Amino acid sequence: SKVKFDELSLKLTGKTDKEIRETLTRRYKFAIRRLAQTNSEDVFSLAMTAFAREIDPHTNYLSPRNTEQFNTEMSLSLEG
Numbered sequence: 001s002k003v004k005f006d007e008l009s010l011k012l013t014g015k016t017d018k019e020i021r022e023t024l025t026r027r028y029k030f031a032i033r034r035l036a037q038t039n040s041e042d043v044f045s046l047a048m049t050a051f052a053r054e055i056d057p058h059t060n061y062l063s064p065r066n067t068e069q070f071n072t073e074m075s076l077s078l079e080g
Contacts, residue, residue, distance in 0.1 A: 006024055007020055
């Protein structure tokens with residue numbers, strides 16, 4: 001499993017069992033928090049980006065949220 005692989009990888013770097021447990025606990029708590037914050041727009045954006053990259057590796061899907069942020073940043077950089 002992934003957890004066992006991660007544990008073995010950390011053990012090979014010389015970490016103690018306690019350090020491995022702490023590292024993996026932090027890592028997986030963060031992953032769970034991140035997953036809990038994911039919404040349907042994020043999932044759609046990931047799927048569209050994957051689809052776009054299959055057609056052209058240099059293409060990304062620009063979600064409405066990212067489009068708004070991009071436009072704001074561009075207008076600020078042009079005003080200054």
